[in-house]
Amino acid sequence: MIAQYLVLSAALFAIGAYGALARRNLLILLMSVELMLNGVNVALLAFSKMHASIPGHVFVLMVMGVAAAEVSVGLAILISVFRNRKTVDTGDLRSLKG
């Protein structure tokens, strides 16, 4: 049945959301976003199997491509931030705060 897969998807999304909101280490923040994207992928594949339709698989491939692009740019920003500010703590990055 599809419900078990959707519950797993919701669990992964909630764990990722906790990591993205509650952690201040930029590296772990990016990893949590990856976990949330994976939760969505599980739901897409579950519905794809439920309806026996392949386009869901294509959407998952698109999500993987976007995730790879997102993480490479994110880590490049992280390296450049660490080089200039010597920190990966989001609490220390408040130069835009008035």
Next chain:
Amino acid sequence: MAIDPVFAVAAGLSVAAGLLMVTRRNPVYSAIMMLVAFLGLAVVYLKLDAPFLAAMHVLVYTGAILVLFLFVIMLLNLKPEEFGVEYPLPVRGAIGALCAGLFGLLALGIWNDPALRQPFKATPPGFGDVKAVGIELFGPYALPFELISVLILVAIFGGVVLAKRKL
């Protein structure tokens, strides 16, 4: 209908590894836990009749993204005092309760919907293999597929421009 045992093991492994991932202080442990979570998810993809995507998942996530994370961790070479100050425990607890509430609401809604509790209909033979996905990918979805390559090209340029010390 009972929960499939293979799925239960793989899903439990992914969720446990995910929980450990977001709570470890050292990013190296988080990255290793991310590896365990992704391998568990690859088994779940196989259970969902998506062998091609399971292989792509292992290649892209554990092969590319995880190695990239480990490279950056190695490059930064953080000392334990540079991991950053976490939010105080009550704040983290409140956010945890919020996310647990989100999960509870979603799970309750999913579990109480009888349409989602039907057993899967049998998928046609060859469902989710390279040929089936490829026919869709290079047929109706050819334009988005090509646009993904443009996006990745932009990401390559972005990565070089942002991380290069001096252009």
